[in-house]
Amino acid sequence: TPYVGVGAIQVAIVLAVAALIGAFLLRPAAERPELAAELGFNGTLVQATATDVENVACLNTLEEDGIRCRRVTIDVTSGETKGDEAFFELAVTDTTVQIDVGDGLVVQYDEGNPSGLQYFFQDFQRERPLLLLVAIFAVAVIALGRWQGLRALLALAVTGVVLVGFAFPSILDGHDPTAVALVSAVLIALVAL
Numbered sequence: 001t002p003y004v005g006v007g008a009i010q011v012a013i014v015l016a017v018a019a020l021i022g023a024f025l026l027r028p029a030a031e032r033p034e035l036a037a038e039l040g041f042n043g044t045l046v047q048a049t050a051t052d053v054e055n056v057a058c059l060n061t062l063e064e065d066g067i068r069c070r071r072v073t074i075d076v077t078s079g080e081t082k083g084d085e086a087f088f089e090l091a092v093t094d095t096t097v098q099i100d101v102g103d104g105l106v107v108q109y110d111e112g113n114p115s116g117l118q119y120f121f122q123d124f125q126r127e128r129p130l131l132l133l134v135a136i137f138a139v140a141v142i143a144l145g146r147w148q149g150l151r152a153l154l155a156l157a158v159t160g161v162v163l164v165g166f167a168f169p170s171i172l173d174g175h176d177p178t179a180v181a182l183v184s185a186v187l188i189a190l191v192a193l
Contacts, residue, residue, distance in 0.1 A: 012190060015186055015190060016186075016190055018186070019183050019186040019187050019190065022179065022182070022183035022186075023166060023183050023187065026166075026170050026175045026176075026179060026180055026183060027166070027170065028166065028169035028170045028172070028173050028175075029169075029173050043108035043109050043110035043120070044079060044080070044108070044109050044110075045079075045106055045107070045108055045109075045122060046076055046077075046078050046079030046080075046081060046082075046106070046107055046108075046109050047076075047077045047078040047079070047104065047105070047106055047107075047125055048074035048075060048076045048077055048078075048086075048104075048105045048106075048107050048119075049074060049075050049077055049102065049103070049104055049105070050072050050073070050074055050099050050100065050101055050102060050103045050105060051073050051074060051075055051085070051101060052071075052072070052073035052101060053070060053071070053072050053073075053099055053100065053101055054070070054071050055068055055069070055070055055071075055092060056068070056069060056070075056071045056089075057069070058089060058091065059089055059116050059117070067091075068091075068092040069089040069090060069091055069092060070089065070090045070091075070092055070096060070099070071087050071088075071089050072087060072088055072089070072090065072099050072105075072121070073085065073086075073087045074086055074087065074088070074105060074107065074119065076107075076109075079109065081109055086118065086119050087116070087119070088107065088119040088120055088121055089116075090121060097121065099121070103124060104124060104125035105121065105122075105123070105124060105125065106122045106123045106124070106125055107119045107120060107121055107122055108120045108122050138153060141153055154191070155188070155191055155192035158187075158188065158191040158192070159188050159191075159192070162184050162187050162188055163184065166180075166183075166184060166187075167180050167181070167184040
């Protein structure tokens, strides 16, 4: 009788079942502590628009002290404080971020702080440029790779979902990183290959 080897499909099925069992056993908890709060970052991120920028003496200092800050007045455009007008200050140094009137900003809001210290600059709003770059990348990959390019994008999407939805939370829950990485790699490989 001829030798019958184990086919690639049978191997893939065995690996898929093992990976699904591993994913079930290593699944992240439904609830976990808020890491930002544990690290002392109790604020929430909100979007805002800069309406005025001026150089002034820093809050709680006198003009003669010579300690200068750039005070940025903002209109909050998202979150629970939407519609509020507020301000934050940045110390004037050689590396101070250049903010102009009309710039879209992401600021951290912490209601527990005293007035004048409730908002902190985090970043500029970058959502539109990043989405444009993603769209250009996807079009280029599909145009150059056609079906294989589309398959590669789908594999990339599955990789992101597995890492963000399973691997990182599972490791943060205290599961063995090696086991989590092995299960994640098998799940990704089954889709990608």
